[in-house]
Amino acid sequence: MKSMPNYASPTYFLRIARPLIPISAALTAVLLGVGLYLALFVAPPDYQQGETVKIMYLHVPSAWLAMLIYLVMTSAALGTLVWRHPLADAAQKAAAVLGAGFTLLCLGTGSLWGKPMWGTWWVWDARLTSVLVLFLIYLGLVALWRTIEDPGKAARAAAIFTLVGAVNIPIIKFSVDWWNTLHQPASVFRLGGPAIAPSMLWPLVVMVLAFTFLFLTLYLLAIRNEILRRRLRRMSILAASVQEQGRPSAWEAAYEP
Template sequence: MPTSFLWGLANPTRFMALSARILPWMAALSAVVTAAGLYLALFSSPADYQQGETVRIMYIHVPAAWLALALYAIMSLSALGTLVWRHPLADVSQKAAAPIGAAFTLLCLVTGSLWGKPMWGTWWVWDARLTSVLVLFLIYLGILALWRAIEDPGQAARAVAILTLVGFVNIPIVKFSVDWWNTLHQPASVIRMDGATIDASMLWPLFTMAIGLTLLALTLHMSGMRSEILARRARSLTLKAADRAAERQRPLPLSAGSAGAGSA
């Protein structure tokens, strides 16, 4: 028991110290790489002969889609950390990843729609991939809603962890069924991206943007974890202060036991 307590105590401490040192560097690095990616994407890469300038939307759309999935993977890993290993940072990591993932999923949907209007002639197509991402977004919203619904952070973390893992099991099923549904209702004429091989002149901006935005997402995740740790610290200090205040108002012999029981 003492080791587990120390483990719980030491890890966030070390994390706070380490992250405080790393965070500015990561922020700077992600800014530099993203800026380079933007330069490549907007200025030094050619327009596609078929899609014209709209191909440049891909340099945001594809990294956003990748991050939508990657952050869900981070959440699922953290959920395992919460439920199985009871790692004290896992709750925090889960909570910090959710809004970032939801934001990138939304960005993926918006840019996909902006690409679809000139290419497909409509803002939204019930295309298999778009629809799967929409369902992913709905799952993200559910997770965010559950975080807001339960007040106690530990209890909320366990509930969200279960939901996240159920979603993790469900996402491939959703993908499969949406694909199936899509082939059943074959859309009339839709320009597909799959066939086209990507030229190196487009691969580089895509790659750079993906790395830049991934670094950005990791920076935001780390910063979110720091905020959440501070928030929990404030919460526990407030609770302790309230305990102490309550204890002061009680007669002496009762104080220890009742305050201890009340601290839950």
């Protein structure tokens, strides 16, 4: 009987990523072009904030991805600790740098948006502080991956660190409800329906989709590169081991007379 394919294997991932990457990249380009056009030329200015409100179309999608990527990393961390799967290790490592980048974009656009509205670049608001903590966690994970040379040990250490840091995600989400903050409560995902006008909501939805497909494209590329890097590392170690034992490597044997 023919065995079922291992859908979580690195080999299978490389096979399905090959066609998915250009498709995801094309969708990213189309959605980003449409979203920027709608945000800049169609969406109206706010009656209080004026044109400054259009920073929202970069800030909100980057904030959404900052939390989504960490949830992806948390799932990968469970895959590392529970199933000890190498693809989970690669997925976890690939997400850390992307998460740090989108979180930095979230903090930067938030500061640009906050300056004209709050009169300052930064306040120790509960939402701002918890997002800053998230950015530091991402940086800590990136440093951890680069400090520990053994991929297996690095994956386990990063997985434990990721699961501990996951407690910060609900703090970010519910900080506006638990504390008196400068941020407004949720205006899109709420029980009573979106509180934002459709003329501003739809450009925001398109930009969120564009950023999500951008992350997907970069994520697939990063996982693919990490798998190939690990395979090259194993081949290098194997070639060095063969040479130490006095036997010619496969490349050397191919050129022997």
